[in-house]
Amino acid sequence: MSQNPILFLKSLFEENYEARKRVFRSIKAKSDAKRTTMEKTADFMTSNFGSNTFLLFNVFLFTSWILINTNQIKGVPIFDPFPFNLLTNIVSLEAIILAIFVLISQNRTAKVDDLREETHLQLNLISEREITKLMKMMALLLEKQGLDLSQDPELKKMIRPISEEEIEKRLEKEIL
Numbered sequence: 001m002s003q004n005p006i007l008f009l010k011s012l013f014e015e016n017y018e019a020r021k022r023v024f025r026s027i028k029a030k031s032d033a034k035r036t037t038m039e040k041t042a043d044f045m046t047s048n049f050g051s052n053t054f055l056l057f058n059v060f061l062f063t064s065w066i067l068i069n070t071n072q073i074k075g076v077p078i079f080d081p082f083p084f085n086l087l088t089n090i091v092s093l094e095a096i097i098l099a100i101f102v103l104i105s106q107n108r109t110a111k112v113d114d115l116r117e118e119t120h121l122q123l124n125l126i127s128e129r130e131i132t133k134l135m136k137m138m139a140l141l142l143e144k145q146g147l148d149l150s151q152d153p154e155l156k157k158m159i160r161p162i163s164e165e166e167i168e169k170r171l172e173k174e175i176l
Contacts, residue, residue, distance in 0.1 A: 031112045042104035135159050
């Protein structure tokens with residue numbers, strides 16, 4: 001069975017080409033395309049309201065509010081006298097609304113991260129299979145060259161494929 005070594009190696013790697021191609025598609029881009037209106041709003045608010053501009057806007061607004069309502073700015077009538085009950089309610093509502101939008105955005109990000117982690121696991125499993133196959137091929141070539149590899153216990157361990165089910169069971173035990 002004399003086969004061109006280049007074609008032989010190429011055929012080995014082509015079998016996993018489609019699997020690798022699927023793995024590398026952008027999970028985030030797919031997730032972004034499927035966002036609901038509420039998730040888009042949450043992402044917009046989180047990115048814009050989590051900025052220095054928004055912080056400075058709030059500092060300016062609250063400072064002005066306090067200065068006006070402590071009669072520090074003459075000619076502007078007091079509309080929320082100390083202890084600033086209206087300001088307190090507005091700030092509380094702003095904090096609640098912003099916290100909810102941040103949580104919505106974080107939940108979506110966590111889902112994307114979970115998918116990315118799963119993709120990395122799948123990619124690592126594909127890589128492990130490919131490396132194991134390469135090691136087996138290398139061992140066969142070395143044996144054909146007359147080297148005795150039977151006394152290498154580490155090589156025997158490395159050539160043995162990893163059981164995905166065994167890994168899952170160990171991880172489940174650690175999680176639970």
